[in-house]
Amino acid sequence: MRRSLKGFGDLCAAALVLAVCGWSPDAQAASGPASKAISVCHGYGCSFRSKLVLGPGDYSRIQAIMRAGARSPAAERAALKRAVQYFEERSAQVIGVRDNPKAAFGAARIKGQMDCIDESSNTTAFLHYLAGRGFLKFHKVGSKVSRGFFLDGRYPHWTAIVIDPRGVRWVVDSWYAPTGGAPDIFPYEEWKVRGVLQSGALD
Structure with a gap:
């Protein structure tokens, strides 16, 4: 069930403050062939962190998913959706709570619920995991980006980024879907001009 955005200002408003202050959660550097611990943010603004260890079994499963995208950049982006x-799903197992789509007023500092800062930080950490193990053949991981700053009539919103061989930036935006839902992956140039209610590729 999609949750109301009423009062959304106190949810991602923190994103504006953090952006102005130059704060951006560091992506986890990936190293080693199999096991990797990733700190999963939740509770809005990374109020809580839960340790997720992706072990050899996860490695094999993710490797199989990403192999399906070995033909082209477009195929890799399709595989990337499934990998995210x-x-x-693995993050939810560790946290013990499933996140709802978008963000809800009053859910700040509730374990398991995620705003755009949590989502973009977690996705970026996972993208570095993929890159560090050679699973990204056609893309590299970019820095997180944001759109909106209240004065332009839009709430601040953050997303993870991958960059294709042509230098085109693609958003990997998990905020619009519930836990385990497919993230939005489409060009940043389309994403950056949208309002908070708009998701998905134009086609």
């Missing part, structure tokens, strides 16, 4: 879904 797997990562989110």
